Amino acid sequence: DIQMTQSPSSLSPSVGDRVTITCQASQDISNRLNWYQHKPGKAPKLLIYDASNLETGVPSRFSGSGSGTHFTFTITSLQPEDIATYYCQHHNSLPPMYTFGQGTKLEIK
């Protein structure tokens, strides 16, 4: 099975800071990686699909990059409403496979 290693597990940035989260796959997954935002009591929200595609309606301060085994998620200027836990998620079509990373919890300093 493919393992996803996400880091760091938590961050305490300030408003306006640049935030970077990384996700490492145990083997080449091409661009089969999504990024989700999850706030307590809310449904998960897809931000980035297929490594670098910004989901419709998501602010442009969010971005994703990478391919193969190393992926990066960036918030260019952190806003108070961005406080949440962020997850990378590997996916595969055949056979179907969906695996979340361990998550990165953001708390504003």
Place this chain on the structure above:
Amino acid sequence: EVQLVESGGGLVQPGGSLRLSCAASGFSVSGYYMGWARQIPGKGLEWVSVIHSGGSTFYADSVKGRFTISRYTSRNTLNLQMNSLRREDTAIYYCARAYNINYYARFVYWGQGTLVTVSS
């Protein structure tokens, strides 16, 4: 408008069974990739099960052999039959739908979630 409304959560004893339903409106469940994810208290997100539009299914190792995903096209619902429930299955369960037929993993539509508590 796409809407997903989960139901069927509640308190169940270890070893018991529960059936979750996700009522869909604004589209047909048979034409889309759909699935269930869960948030375990104090832990991260986990994809529990996904059914592809062609019928292929995915199950997390933690639920394989105990949970079954299915679609009831006549009622336009997605279901999750959960058997042999364990305390570690306690979670908020979310129903989700992919963007369209071309994206098997682009889950942009989500329900509000239903809480399952497994406890004696």
